[in-house]
Amino acid sequence: CGKGRTVILQTIGLLAxxxxxxxxxxPKGENYDYTxxxxxxxxxxVFALDFKEPLKSNHYNFLQSIIDAxxxxxxxxxxxxxxxITGMLVGEAKGEKLWNNGEASIIASCIMIVVFENMDNPEYQNLTNVFYFIAEMCKAPKQGDEMMLAKYMKKLKVENPTHPALGLVAISDIAPSKTRGSFYxxxxTTLRLFTNPLIYEMTRKTDFRPKDIGSRPTAVFMILPDGKTTYYSLASLFCTQVYSALSDFADKLGGRLPxxxxxxxxEFGNxxxxxxxxxxxxxxxxxxxxFNIFVQSLAQLEEKYGREIARIIRSNCETWIYLQAEDLETQKEVSERLGKYTTTSYSLSSxxxxxxxxxxxxxxxxxxxxLTANEVSRIRRPYNLATSRNDPAIMTSPDLSKWSFNDFYGLGSKEHxxxxxxxxxxxRSTHQENGIQLWGIWKRYQI
Known part of the structure; x- marks a missing residue:
């Protein structure tokens, strides 16, 4: 039995x-189906953001916090x-910052345009429309003509000189035209996932607000395909947005959520x-x-965050539960975390x-x-090693079948x-795929 049946399913029940x-x-949707x-x-x-079967998913618009503001x-x-949201989508620069900053400037300004200019048309306020706005408005113009986005920005500057999108696009505006083409x-490429009609259906509107999660008992399941990591970027984006919204909400309530x-x-490593x-x-x-994070090995953290940030993340995790790992470095770190004790050493010579x-x-x-690294590696289910600010201990993690939660969830044999x-x-209810509704503002600028 894995961590799901020994730790995670019980954790979900206890939190409820x-x-x-x-x-x-x-991953796979088992936790949602069972609990x-x-x-x-x-x-x-209970809400489910289902990236496996989007037509069974609840809706969540990644632009909702911007729309509300x-x-x-x-x-x-x-x-x-x-x-x-732009920083999360674009990520950190791996080379020269010009390219990241230019891309971020384009995405940020177009997000603001799509939101600000469609306050009376909420069906267009989504990242799918941001993609198609960039795709259509940034097409290479005919010789001697001007790009449609440039025309649109000039018109915007005349009609509303204080429009928030004008400041956001300034970074990319000062770059040469050939460079701007790379930004577009x-x-x-960054927004490509939102061209999927099923992802559009999921993200075109919102069924709940992040602050609801901090106001009343709520469970949101991010159901992800276990065979590929395509949608883990959207799961990371959701986690980041919710944290930001909850932090702002807590600040308004004296610093702590109700x-x-x-x-x-x-599978945090993915x-x-x-x-x-x-x-x-x-x-x-x-x-x-x-935060409760589950990883296969500590090497996954270093791969994603780098050695120094991964070290800080590990040090900020107060309680560790070691179930099993094949990675030697993980075993060594767990051994070092336990510390040493004084013992007697005998020697005899003749x-x-x-x-x-x-x-x-x-x-x-x-x-x-x-415990040496080798001894740590010998820990097997149902035993686990728990460490915290207090003394470490070898504990047991019985399979779910040994818990009352097995009955609470209505579970039984594997076949059952x-x-x-x-x-x-x-x-589960399934909603219809109605097709993508596009703003179509670019049609006014096409010759």
Whole structure:
């Protein structure tokens, strides 16, 4: 039995009984299928962002926080949210910053245009329309003509000189035209996932607000295909947006959320890099936001975040539960985390010559690892090693079948569980794929 049946499913149930909120990454969708009915009985609002079967998913618009800020007239906050989502989409520069900054400038300005200019047409306020706005407005013009985006920006500057998009596009505007072409191409590549009609259907509107998660017991499951990591970038984006919104909400309430929110991030090593995640870990607890991250090995953290940031992330994790790992470096670090103890070392030596013999013995006090890396590697289920600020301990993690949660969830044998998943999955409501609705503003500029 793996971590799902020994730790994660029990954690989800305990958090529901504690009346706390949770955001759960759910490879394959098993956690949702098994626990959703029980959570609802506990009075928890349950939502699923289903990247496996988007037509069964709840809706979540990644631009919603920006839309809400613009609606309330808080343009400063709206611009902050624009840069937050843009930074997450574009990521950190791996080479010269010019290219990242230019791409980010294009995406940020076009997000603001799509949101700001469609306050009366909410069906167009989504990232799919941002993609097609860039794709159409940034097409290479005919010889002697001007690009449609440039025409649009000039018109915008005349009609509304203080339009927030004008400042956002300034970074890319000062670059040569050939360089700007690379910005447009990179922006389209970054937003390509939103051209999928099913992802559009998921993200065209919103069924819940992030602050709802911190106001009343709520569970959001991010159901992800386990065979590919394509949509993990969107899961990372969702986690980042929710954290940002919850932090702002907590600040308005004196610094702490009414309901504690728990991130339960299975297969965290597959997530794309979350900006400032080390900081979120260290300050989130004070706001009532707690992280539970599950990785196959510590090397996954170093691959995504680099050695130094990965070290900070590890040090900010107060409680470690070691189940099993094949990675030697992980075993060594767990061994080092346990520390050493003092033990007695005995030595005996002897020598013999023709008619005489000599022997000596000594007793020394030496330091020894509480568990060596080799001994750590021998830990097997159902045992686990738990470390915290207190003394470490070898504990047991029984399979779910040994817990009352097995009955609470309605589970049984493997065959029964497979059949139950199929029944519950088939019972989920499916919405229609209505086709992508496009703003079409570019048609006014086409000759």
């Amino acid at each position: 009984l504690a009346r706390e909120s949770q955001i759960v990454s759910d 959703a009915p029980f959570l609802r009985k506990c009075g928890v609002d 613009v609606e309330t007239g808080n343009m400063s906050q709206a611009i902050d949210y624009v840069w937050d 191409t990179s922006a389209l 309901i504690r929110v728990n991130y339960v991030l299975d 997530f794309t890099k979350i900006p400032e995640f080390a900081t979120q870990l260290s300050v989130g607890g004070g706001r009532g936001i707690r 020598s013999q010559q023709h008619y005489t013999s000599n022997s000596s013995q000594s007793v020394n006090l030496v330091g020894r690892e509480l 569980n497979n059949k139950l998943r199929m029944i519950r999955s088939d019972a």
